Amino acid sequence: MTLITAVRLRRILDSRGNPTVEADVLTESGGFGRAAAPSGASTGEYEAIELPPSEAIASAREHAVPRLVGEVHAGNQREVDAALHAADGSEDFSEIGANSAVAISMAAAKAGADVLGAPLYQHLGGAFRGDNFPIPLGNVIGGGEHAKDATNIQEFLAAPVGAPSVAEAVFANAEVHAAAADILDERGVPAAKGDEGAWAPAVDDAEAFDIMEEAVERVADDRGFEIKFGLDMAAAELYEDGEYHYGDETKSVDEQIDYVAELVTDYDLAYVEDPLDENDYEAFAELTDRVGDQTLICGDDLFVTNVSRLQEGIDKGAGNSILIKPNQIGTLTDAFDAIELATEHGYKSVVSHRSGETEDTTIAHLAVATDAPFIKTGTVQGERTAKLNELIRIAEDAV
Numbered sequence: 045m046t047l048i049t050a051v052r053l054r055r056i057l058d059s060r061g062n063p064t065v066e067a068d069v070l071t072e073s074g075g076f077g078r079a080a081a082p083s084g085a086s087t088g089e090y091e092a093i094e095l096p097p098s099e100a101i102a103s104a105r106e107h108a109v110p111r112l113v114g115e116v117h118a119g120n121q122r123e124v125d126a127a128l129h130a131a132d133g134s135e136d137f138s139e140i141g142a143n144s145a146v147a148i149s150m151a152a153a154k155a156g157a158d159v160l161g162a163p164l165y166q167h168l169g170g171a172f173r174g175d176n177f178p179i180p181l182g183n184v185i186g187g188g189e190h191a192k193d194a195t196n197i198q199e200f201l202a203a204p205v206g207a208p209s210v211a212e213a214v215f216a217n218a219e220v221h222a223a224a225a226d227i228l229d230e231r232g233v234p235a236a237k238g239d240e241g242a243w244a245p246a247v248d249d250a251e252a253f254d255i256m257e258e259a260v261e262r263v264a265d266d267r268g269f270e271i272k273f274g275l276d277m278a279a280a281e282l283y284e285d286g287e288y289h290y291g292d293e294t295k296s297v298d299e300q301i302d303y304v305a306e307l308v309t310d311y312d313l314a315y316v317e318d319p320l321d322e323n324d325y326e327a328f329a330e331l332t333d334r335v336g337d338q339t340l341i342c343g344d345d346l347f348v349t350n351v352s353r354l355q356e357g358i359d360k361g362a363g364n365s366i367l368i369k370p371n372q373i374g375t376l377t378d379a380f381d382a383i384e385l386a387t388e389h390g391y392k393s394v395v396s397h398r399s400g401e402t403e404d405t406t407i408a409h410l411a412v413a414t415d416a417p418f419i420k421t422g423t424v425q426g427e428r429t430a431k432l433n434e435l436i437r438i439a440e441d442a443v
């Protein structure tokens with residue numbers, strides 16, 4: 045029934061206006077799935093390789109499509125993803141491109157679900173998920189690689205940890221985003237938006253903390269449940285020649301650890317992603333030792349959704365959480381394996397978008413299917429709200 049009969053690949057636009065890969069997968073019994081690859085800007089050094097979309101498409105047509113069509117069942121995700129690995133033959137999808145691989149992998153999952161007549165989250169294992177829904181981490185203020193002349197820290201994220209439902213959490217994040225705009229306005233600070241729709245004002249990090257604290261407090265008071273906030277420091281982007289660079293100021297590794305530990309305590313941060321360089325497991329371990337019982341220390345560029353890198357982190361006590369970005373590793377199977385390993389070792393999974401996105405909603409289903417405690421997928425803008433609105437629909441469907 046789910047034997048793949050066609051795979052179509054094309055270039056479409058992503059949210060930055062760049063081309064990206066979209067895949068359609070069709071099956072013998074008329075099943076259909078469509079998915080598109082996202083794209084990062086602050087990419088990790090160890091991510092699977094994204095090829096220019098035209099190259100990725102040409103290579104996947106030559107190497108992957110013949111191994112899928114008439115050979116593999118869309119309903120068997122491990123079979124699909126093994127065929128993609130075999131077609132590629134490299135360790136990092138540098139032959140067919142992780143962008144082609146992830147688009148095909150996700151489109152096949154949707155085609156498999158379509159044949160079964162099941163929602164994607166159910167097909168991906170949602171029947172045995174818990175009762176919880178992922179808490180959305182919403183990007184409210186940001187800079188770094190996502191916006192020019194804004195904060196050094198890449199993302200200030202609302203974390204509505206006390207929200208009674210996923211819908212309330214989604215709306216609360218949007219309200220924090222709006223409250224931040226009001227506060228900026230009151231302070232006479234103009235703000236454009238960064239790649240993910242977060243405000244990108246020309247303020248220093250200290251002022252951004254201040255604005256976040258106030259915005260979160262206003263909405264929490266109004267809503268009557270607890271809203272914290274967190275960060276993606278994307279510290280690999282700040283790190284050069286052994287030091288962390290904040291504009292003209294620098295911090296040694298030890299100073300960076302002290303700085304982050306203080307931020308966690310001072311602002312009661314719910315979440316800190318990539319507070320240290322992607323090669324520094326030891327510093328991650330030291331910070332985790334200091335504040336890992338108070339907050340999530342999440343590895344994005346550190347782990348790149350890769351089980352080997354995660355295992356090294358587990359062995360060294362680096363972090364207590366992993367960001368899951370399917371396109372960092374190339375297939376849904378690899379992303380699932382990373383989530384499974386994380387869960388086994390008490391690491392919290394945070395399923396994530398990329399700064400370059402499309403209307404694709406696969407990550408919302410992935411987060412629900414795997415019972416991930418968090419999802420990071422922005423706050424506003426269509427390519428972000430596509431996932432947030434899908435979460436609301438899934439929650440309604442799953443009760």
Ligand SMILES: C=C(OP(=O)(O)O)C(=O)O
Pocket residue numbers: 083084085086087088276278344396397398399400
């Ligand atoms: C979403 C992120 O940004 P990008 O997609 O640019 O890596 C991130 O760093 O977590």
Ligand SMILES: [Mg+2]
Pocket residue numbers: 276278317318344345
């Ligand atoms: Mg990150």
